[in-house]
Amino acid sequence: MELHNLEAAMAGAPLSEDVKVTVFIDGVRMGPVQTELFRRQPNTFNEAVHIAMLEDHCVRSAQGHTPHVEASEGPTP
Numbered sequence: 001m002e003l004h005n006l007e008a009a010m011a012g013a014p015l016s017e018d019v020k021v022t023v024f025i026d027g028v029r030m031g032p033v034q035t036e037l038f039r040r041q042p043n044t045f046n047e048a049v050h051i052a053m054l055e056d057h058c059v060r061s062a063q064g065h066t067p068h069v070e071a072s073e074g075p076t077p
Contacts, residue, residue: 006024007024020045
């Protein structure tokens with residue numbers, strides 16, 4: 001998972017929490033996860049990772065539970 005790789009790469013960096021959070025958010029692909037991070041404005045790197053992982057899980061769960069629509073039994077064109 002990309003979030004784990006980014007988290008591991010930044011864990012040892014001697015940066016302030018604000019910089020870590022900003023770099024992390026900028027490194028997340030544009031989409032629902034990044035939007036949620038901007039909306040929630042985490043104060044710490046760990047909080048940002050936690051929010052991102054929860055949102056990623058929600059997005060993946062929602063995509064996995066899309067209803068399957070059966071083809072109609074009408075005439076074929």
